[in-house]
Amino acid sequence: xxxxxxxxxATGVASAALxxxxxxxxxxxxxxxxxxxxxxxxxxxxxxTPVVDAVTVTDATVAADVAQAGRIVVSGHGLREAQWRDLxxxxxxxxxxxxxxxxxxFPRTLALGRTFALTVRxxxxxxxxxxxxxxxxxxxxxxxRGGGAQLTVRWLPPLAERLLLRxxxxxxxxxxxxxxxxxxxxxxxxPLHVVGRFGAPSFDTRVLNELLHDGGALLDWQTxxxxxxxxxxxxxxxxxxxxxxxxxxxxxxxxGGTARAALLAQVAQGMPLLVVGGNAGAxxxxxxxxxxxLAQQPVTTEQEDTRHVAAAGTVLALPPAPWHxxxxxxxSVLAADQDGKPWLWQRPWRQGRIVWLGVAGxxxxxxxxxxxxxxxxxxxxxxxxxxxxxxVGWVKPDPLPVAGLRTELxxxxxxxxxxxxxxxxxxxxxxxxxxxxxxxxVAFWPRQVGWIxxxxxxxxxxxxxxxxxxxxxxxxxxxxxxxxxYAARVLPGDTGTTAGAPRLPAWPFAVLCAAALxxxxxxxxx
Numbered sequence: 001x002x003x004x005x006x007x008x009x010a011t012g013v014a015s016a017a018l019x020x021x022x023x024x025x026x027x028x029x030x031x032x033x034x035x036x037x038x039x040x041x042x043x044x045x046x047x048x049t050p051v052v053d054a055v056t057v058t059d060a061t062v063a064a065d066v067a068q069a070g071r072i073v074v075s076g077h078g079l080r081e082a083q084w085r086d087l088x089x090x091x092x093x094x095x096x097x098x099x100x101x102x103x104x105x106f107p108r109t110l111a112l113g114r115t116f117a118l119t120v121r122x123x124x125x126x127x128x129x130x131x132x133x134x135x136x137x138x139x140x141x142x143x144x145r146g147g148g149a150q151l152t153v154r155w156l157p158p159l160a161e162r163l164l165l166r167x168x169x170x171x172x173x174x175x176x177x178x179x180x181x182x183x184x185x186x187x188x189x190x191p192l193h194v195v196g197r198f199g200a201p202s203f204d205t206r207v208l209n210e211l212l213h214d215g216g217a218l219l220d221w222q223t224x225x226x227x228x229x230x231x232x233x234x235x236x237x238x239x240x241x242x243x244x245x246x247x248x249x250x251x252x253x254x255x256g257g258t259a260r261a262a263l264l265a266q267v268a269q270g271m272p273l274l275v276v277g278g279n280a281g282a283x284x285x286x287x288x289x290x291x292x293x294l295a296q297q298p299v300t301t302e303q304e305d306t307r308h309v310a311a312a313g314t315v316l317a318l319p320p321a322p323w324h325x326x327x328x329x330x331x332s333v334l335a336a337d338q339d340g341k342p343w344l345w346q347r348p349w350r351q352g353r354i355v356w357l358g359v360a361g362x363x364x365x366x367x368x369x370x371x372x373x374x375x376x377x378x379x380x381x382x383x384x385x386x387x388x389x390x391x392v393g394w395v396k397p398d399p400l401p402v403a404g405l406r407t408e409l410x411x412x413x414x415x416x417x418x419x420x421x422x423x424x425x426x427x428x429x430x431x432x433x434x435x436x437x438x439x440x441x442v443a444f445w446p447r448q449v450g451w452i453x454x455x456x457x458x459x460x461x462x463x464x465x466x467x468x469x470x471x472x473x474x475x476x477x478x479x480x481x482x483x484x485x486y487a488a489r490v491l492p493g494d495t496g497t498t499a500g501a502p503r504l505p506a507w508p509f510a511v512l513c514a515a516a517l518x519x520x521x522x523x524x525x526x
Contacts, residue, residue, distance in 0.1 A: 002042070009039035027523055034516035041509035077476045078483030082398070082406040082443075092487045096480055100124075102178060102473035104167070108396055109461070111189045112160045113215075114382075115312065115375060118153050118167060118182060123477075125149035127172060133182070134166040141165070154313070157186045162451065162462055180471040183451070183464030192217040192381070195242040199224050199250030200279065201231075203363035208246070208276075209233065210366075211377050224251065242266075244385050245273045249280035249323075252289075260289055268350035272385045278360030280323040290347070290354060292331060294323040307337040307359050311379065314372035318343070318359040325356050334383055344383065355384035392459035395439050400478055401465050403449050409463065410441040414456055423452040430456075 012035010219234035
């Protein structure tokens with residue numbers, strides 16, 4: 001109820017009360033009627049009745065059509081996310097149709113030496129099926145079999161190149177169910193220069209040192225052995241500025257304010273910092289230096305809180321660290337295990353970032369699962385150094401760009417207002433987007449199927465545009481998910497009157513108010 005409505009009703013009640021004090025019963029009734037009728041008139045929705053009660057959306061629907069409608073009727077699987085964002089919020093009438101749906105999850109860009117993984121999920125899952133990853137010449141690179149809803153295939157690219165692989169789904173009899181392109185750009189791996197500082201020796205530290213050394217990283221490694229004894233490994237000075245730093249919590253806690261400030265100054269200039277939190281013991285230090293609140297984890301003898309992380313098809317059981325960050329403020333969860341338990345946290349630090357690793361005991365897997373452990377640490381380093389090793393970190397929010405439909409391209413490390421050149425498009429200006437983690441984005445309509453290139457300054461990337469007939473089951477699934485998100489954004493009261501709901505006319509209130517006022521005026525004139 002608006003203040004104007006309240007004032008109108010209060011005025012009518014007050015006038016009626018004054019007439020009642022003078023025992024003028026009829027005048028009091030007329031005053032109350034006039035005030036309440038005026039309040040009812042003002043309380044009616046001020047918006048104009050929609051010209052169209054309902055509109056059925058299609059790919060050709062424009063925002064102007066929906067703006068005049070009271071509600072939206074959706075037939076089929078709905079629209080894509082970019083199409084829904086162009087339409088104003090209206091109540092939705094939609095029943096999700098049944099049918100085969102498909103979801104594909106794979107990286108578009110991969111550093112050389114990393115394992116490519118393609119995960120396909122079906123709905124509904126019916127009987128045994130196979131998933132094949134095919135090379136450009138049709139050779140089978142990897143095959144997975146199963147009877148569940150999800151299968152994953154993996155492959156290690158041998159060269160840095162742009163590839164258009166294919167994925168094929170077959171039933172138990174060998175009949176092809178779905179097949180479509182899988183684009184992948186393999187980029188050269190950046191040389192890793194790591195600074196390591198540790199307050200105490202441990203088996204975990206030794207295994208991490210060996211993994212980085214075997215991976216070709218150039219190390220500046222120091223471990224405190226005693227009060228005045230420090231063991232140094234690797235080079236005494238890196239030939240280039242470090243692009244990653246790894247420390248354990250006890251080293252940071254034992255340093256003075258000057259050493260901490262020097263380290264954080266390097267992070268502020270863009271160097272990612274990974275904190276191994278297994279030996280943390282001074283929460284006040286982290287609260288003061290990094291605004292990080294640590295919560296002590298309960299001690300369990302049955303390993304109830306063990307984190308189960310997957311790498312190279314193997315699940316590694318890692319015990320949690322004694323202290324875990326409390327998400328909030330600038331700190332957020334970066335990674336969680338299969339049960340949803342977080343084990344990696346992050347926060348931005350000017351141009352860099354700080355990542356907290358909340359598990360320990362990985363040295364136990366160095367003999368039983370060395371390949372899985374190496375890939376898991378590769379994932380940790382990739383996650384902690386993302387958007388920091390390169391001046392521009394490209395982000396492609398649309399999982400399935402289709403020719404003729406609007407798509408987006410985002411990037412970290414670019415200046416809003418700067419320009420980006422996209423094949424077949426005029427110069428586009430970066431625009432800040434809060435929903436993409438601070439990245440800047442551009443929107444465009446790709447005209448044809450195939451690879452397109454984008455360049456911003458000295459950094460460039462490739463994007464593959466799919467055809468309208470590629471992966472129809474995946475397109476249906478994306479449309480349904482986008483339609484569900486649109487329906488969730490529509491709240492009661494967002495659009496005024498819902499089509500089909502009873503709408504009170506305004507003229508009875510106006511006539512009643514005018515009649516009461518005229519009657520009151522006539523009685524006063526007498």
